Amino acid sequence: MNEAKPATVGSTGASADFPKQAGETQDAMTWVERCIWTERMLKRLATSQEQTKWYSLWDKVCSPENLDQAILKVILNRGSPGVDGHTTEQLKADWQRQGDQLRQELLGGTYRPKPARRVWIPKLGSTELRPLGIPAVRDRVVQTALRAVLEPIFERDFAAQSYGFRPQHSAMDALQQVESLLQAGYTWIVDADLKQCFDTIPQGRLVELFKKRVVDGRVIELLEQYLAAGVMESHKGWTPTQAGTPQGAVMTPRTQWIT
Numbered sequence: 162m163n164e165a166k167p168a169t170v171g172s173t174g175a176s177a178d179f180p181k182q183a184g185e186t187q188d189a190m191t192w193v194e195r196c197i198w199t200e201r202m203l204k205r206l207a208t209s210q211e212q213t214k215w216y217s218l219w220d221k222v223c224s225p226e227n228l229d230q231a232i233l234k235v236i237l238n239r240g241s242p243g244v245d246g247h248t249t250e251q252l253k254a255d256w257q258r259q260g261d262q263l264r265q266e267l268l269g270g271t272y273r274p275k276p277a278r279r280v281w282i283p284k285l286g287s288t289e290l291r292p293l294g295i296p297a298v299r300d301r302v303v304q305t306a307l308r309a310v311l312e313p314i315f316e317r318d319f320a321a322q323s324y325g326f327r328p329q330h331s332a333m334d335a336l337q338q339v340e341s342l343l344q345a346g347y348t349w350i351v352d353a354d355l356k357q358c359f360d361t362i363p364q365g366r367l368v369e370l371f372k373k374r375v376v377d378g379r380v381i382e383l384l385e386q387y388l389a390a391g392v393m394e395s396h397k398g399w400t401p402t403q404a405g406t407p408q409g410a411v412m413t414p415r416t417q418w419i420t
Contacts, residue, residue, distance in 0.1 A: 190316075194309040196227055197221045206314070211318065214375070215374060216376050218311075218377040222267070222306050222307055223267045227310070229260060231305035232256050235252065235302050236252055240295070243295050243296050243297030243298060243300065244275050244277070244393045259302075260302075267303070274300045274303070274387050274390045275299075276390050277294030277392045277393070278393055278394075279293070293407075294407025294408060296411070300387075303383075304387070304410060304411035307380070310380075322338060359405055360405040364403070364406075390402070
């Protein structure tokens with residue numbers, strides 16, 4: 162397997178010498194896709210700052226190794242079909258051809274995500290229903306490949322006490338932290354829920370914040386396509402998504418990195 166080329170990184174104010182703790186950062190990121198994140202890239206990542214901009218990421222999104230890993234993850238995760246009715250079982254039966262086709266479409270600029278299939282599910286602890294947007298299986302593959310490239314860039318900027326939708330973090334970790342604080346003498350727990358959080362994320366603001374770290378135009382264009390793909394509901398047809406991100410998509414929880 163050929164090693165992916167390291168990303169071109171332009172840093173403002175970052176030292177050219179890697180700090181001693183860079184190795185510790187690499188060790189802590191054992192979850193990254195090694196077909197993308199080489200040792201050199203991880204060292205660059207360890208020295209990155211909030212103003213560091215990442216270029217030349219598109220080839221990593223489209224790499225055969227990354228797409229193969231994304232296909233495997235989507236197959237193992239199963240899930241319901243999207244608007245085209247294609248299933249993960251169909252992907253499993255024909256994964257190599259479909260992976261090659263996706264790669265050709267991405268490289269040729271002809272790939273277009275389909276609208277998410279809108280379904281409504283019960284909301285825990287409430288009589289209300291909450292909307293889910295289920296992407297097509299092929300779109301879940303591309304989103305998974307995109308996440309593998311982008312997640313390490315934003316992940317390292319998170320606060321230690323942030324647990325939601327992060328690799329090697331879970332709800333149990335958050336509960337253990339609460340227990341530790343209670344044992345330390347803290348007595349208040351604040352449970353807050355932002356109403357319609359995902360549905361009201363300003364898309365323009367999201368993209369602008371994204372551009373502060375990622376400057377690859379094709380990656381940005383792909384993100385914008387997902388935001389504008391809309392949702393398809395059986396009794397309403399296609400509805401544009403002028404705000405928010407559809408819950409249920411691979412990339413949607415990761416918008417919390419940026420917003």
